[in-house]
Amino acid sequence: MDCSYFDAGVCRSCTLMGVPYAEQLDGKDRQARELLAPYGDAAWLAPVASAEAGYRNKAKMVVGGTVDQPTIGILDEAGRGVDLRECGICSPGIRAALPVLARFITRQRLEPYRVPERRGELKYVLVTESPDGELMVRFVARSDQTVARVRAGLGRLAADLPSARVVTVNVQPEHKAVVEGDTEVVLTRESTLTMRVGAVSLRLRPQSFFQTNTEVATALYGQVAAWVDEIGPASVWDLYCGVGGFALHVAAPGRRVVGVETSREAVRSARATAAAAGLPQVAFRAGDATAFALSAATPPELVIVNPPRRGIGAELAGWLEGSGVGSVVYSSCNPKSLAHDLARMPSYRVRAGRVLDMFPQTGHMEVAVLLERG
Structure with a gap:
């Protein structure tokens, strides 16, 4: 992709502009694998590529x-x-x-x-x-x-x-x-914008977070849903759930799903989507993910986390380590903070992983991993 703004030096936000896209994608995939290699003998899937241009929604x-x-x-x-x-x-x-x-x-x-x-x-x-x-x-x-x-x-x-x-x-x-x-x-x-992502039509309210690359977000939700369905848990938490993308994609008959998010607007969006889709077994709570986990009477069988760049932090990682939860799916926009969190959870090993290029032309990426107790 060529960019006249980048060439003229007026905008340098896309730090990889001009680097061949195949080289960008290979570099991100290699970086994620090297960073996470100490935390399990993962089966890495081929990275998910994006359109090089026109991808930001x-x-x-x-x-x-x-x-x-x-x-x-x-x-x-x-x-x-x-x-x-x-x-x-x-x-x-x-x-x-x-x-x-x-x-x-x-x-x-x-x-x-x-x-x-x-x-x-x-x-x-x-x-x-x-x-x-x-x-x-x-x-x-x-x-x-x-x-x-x-x-x-x-x-x-x-x-x-x-x-x-x-x-x-x-x-x-x-x-x-x-x-x-x-x-x-x-x-x-x-007051809401309908974002069709796979089989789910998310209701996006003005102050709700949504992934900036709809095509790659669709692949991300699909990958996580496939991992969850393979395990088949009866109960799932989606922590840092945003507008409920993961929670709504892993919903299944007989499976109880709870999403937790600090943004009340995002929770309103998620609840509206669940109601329109007829999914009474999916519930959403407005609150802090760590506080929710620490105050819960019993843990679920599987936890999904999709934290901000800083990661889940020591307290939630420590709770997961001692929780007895068998499987965790961690979606991260910062593989370095993901690696720091994994170091705090030595009982878990990376069983599968995938890079999803949510941000072409930049050094950023999304990495999804399936963690199971070793």
């Missing part, structure tokens, strides 16, 4: 520039806007939407926030595209003054961008490196 774009000439992309070292609306890793639907949103910013007089001066209103535009080509558009602003301006232009936006199914304004008043605030104002009749 979500764009988190900083708004800069001026009202009449807004930039949508990133900020440079001086805090000035750099326009990346033609970013090649974003999905085609997102790339088509960004110029429309730039014109909307100008028409509705949404003043971009100027970081060096701490003045202005509009900070980010967040756009998510579903597999059906529908969009969730979120404007992140400094105050609720932006709500009225966006609402006033909704009719025109719907005409210019008919794929925008959900439109919101998120209020983030603080001057710090936090993208979203707690307040989310939904301006459209619909």
Whole structure:
């Protein structure tokens, strides 16, 4: 993949840009195998490749520039806007939407926030595209003054961008490196975006986390479901469950599944999906995964964990080590933290593993492993 922004030096986010894709994928696979080799004689499956370009289903774009000439992309070292609306890793639907949103910013007089001066209103535009080509558009602003301006232009936006199914304004008043605030104002009749992933149609709410690569996420959920079905547990926990992707994919008759997630919005999404799919045996709880495990009366037969980059940490790893749980499926976006966690759980050995290239053109990857007591 070629990128004019990378070649011009205006954006270096994709650190592997220009490296042949086969070489990228082989390097990630080799890195994961070497890091995890001390923790079991794993049967490694072939890595899951991604499309090299157009794979990102979500764009988190900083708004800069001026009202009449807004930039949508990133900020440079001086805090000035750099326009990346033609970013090649974003999905085609997102790339088509960004110029429309730039014109909307100008028409509705949404003043971009100027970081060096701490003045202005509009900070980010967040756009998510579903597999059906529908969009969730979120404007992140400094105050609720932006709500009225966006609402006033909704009719025109719907005409210019008919794929925008959900439109919101998120209020983030603080001057710090936090993208979203707690307040989310939904301006459209619909408040959820349907993300079809395999046989499951997830209901994605505005502040819910979802994997940025839908095609590879589908493969990830399918791989984990295959491992779980092979073991056949009667009870499963999905810790750090997000919108319930793993929990809903491993649901089966007679199997009790509980998902745990700190984000209440994500839990609302997961519950809505379970209800629509008619899965009463799948339940979701809002709370801390470690606290949930430590307070439970009895452990399940199998645990799935999908933590943030820092991993599950010493406390949850220690609980798993002494829990008696026979099998663990660990999905990690950071194989180094995965290795640290495995060192804390010496009773478990890696029986199977797979690299899934969720983030082409970067050094990041997703690694899924099946752990069983040795």
